[in-house]
Amino acid sequence: MVKAKPYYAEGALSALYYDVVTAADARVRGDEAVYVDLAQPGAEILELGAGTGRLTCYLAARGFTVTGVDIAAAMLAQARKRVGALEPEVAAHVTLRLGDLTALDLKQTFDLVICPYHTLAHIPAGAAWKNGFLTAARHLVPGGLFAVHLPKLEVMQGLGAIDPKARVMDQPMGDGRRLLIYVRERSFRPGLNRLEQVLDYAVVDAAGVEVQRSSERLVLYMQDPQPFAEATGFTLDRQPIDQGGDGDIWVFRKV
Numbered sequence: 001m002v003k004a005k006p007y008y009a010e011g012a013l014s015a016l017y018y019d020v021v022t023a024a025d026a027r028v029r030g031d032e033a034v035y036v037d038l039a040q041p042g043a044e045i046l047e048l049g050a051g052t053g054r055l056t057c058y059l060a061a062r063g064f065t066v067t068g069v070d071i072a073a074a075m076l077a078q079a080r081k082r083v084g085a086l087e088p089e090v091a092a093h094v095t096l097r098l099g100d101l102t103a104l105d106l107k108q109t110f111d112l113v114i115c116p117y118h119t120l121a122h123i124p125a126g127a128a129w130k131n132g133f134l135t136a137a138r139h140l141v142p143g144g145l146f147a148v149h150l151p152k153l154e155v156m157q158g159l160g161a162i163d164p165k166a167r168v169m170d171q172p173m174g175d176g177r178r179l180l181i182y183v184r185e186r187s188f189r190p191g192l193n194r195l196e197q198v199l200d201y202a203v204v205d206a207a208g209v210e211v212q213r214s215s216e217r218l219v220l221y222m223q224d225p226q227p228f229a230e231a232t233g234f235t236l237d238r239q240p241i242d243q244g245g246d247g248d249i250w251v252f253r254k255v
Ligand SMILES: C[S@@+](CC[C@H](N)C(=O)[O-])C[C@H]1O[C@@H](n2cnc3c(N)ncnc32)[C@H](O)[C@@H]1O
Pocket: 008, 022, 048, 049, 050, 051, 052, 053, 054, 055, 069, 070, 071, 072, 075, 099, 100, 101, 102, 116, 117, 118, 119, 122, 123
């Protein structure tokens, strides 16, 4: 059996086709409006886990100045391409950095820090989460908001048995090819609230012939973020905002 690559690794199809998957993913639909609503016009925004620049570029095009940080070179390479396709005056409002959100010090503060689409859930929910919250606090002006999108624990716990032959995604790619995704393995560790899945990605051409395949290991963690926030100088600003039925955007204010 093929060894599974870490999600978003160099050469991983999860990175290469992130935008195809996300464009079809109801779990992120409309999240950009939540972040826009949290920012004052012209605000400076730090995005932790910027990925391929999906939100980074959207926010820059709406007049915000955005710094996007990501640990995965394969994701940032796509973000750079996306920024390159922006109007030069918009692209001038984007900075991209390779970095780890659990150990980041840009020596700069922002009006809003965002950690979208389960980024924090990719990190073990212990000391590393605390360091992520400390990073947000370090980069925020007093009174600034930190918005972090996390999965709903009950959804993670309730994922049922898998059928490795069932496609969880079958998405046309606009050029005759289709992206197919299957769940090959799934386990959930209560207590740690750790969900581990191996997803098989396959690309088939117009004739149905498989032209690319890889297995990707996706690990997600979830805990109540409030104790981490309180320990690092934040208060809960409002009730969590439901995002796509399987996650919430938590909004904390730096005290
Ligand atoms: C689901 S993607 C979200 C990308 C983008 N923000 C969006 O909403 O489309 C999660 C991203 O978090 C990044 N990531 C995971 N751990 C990280 C860390 N410790 N520091 C920085 N980025 C990290 C991954 O490389 C990936 O690009």
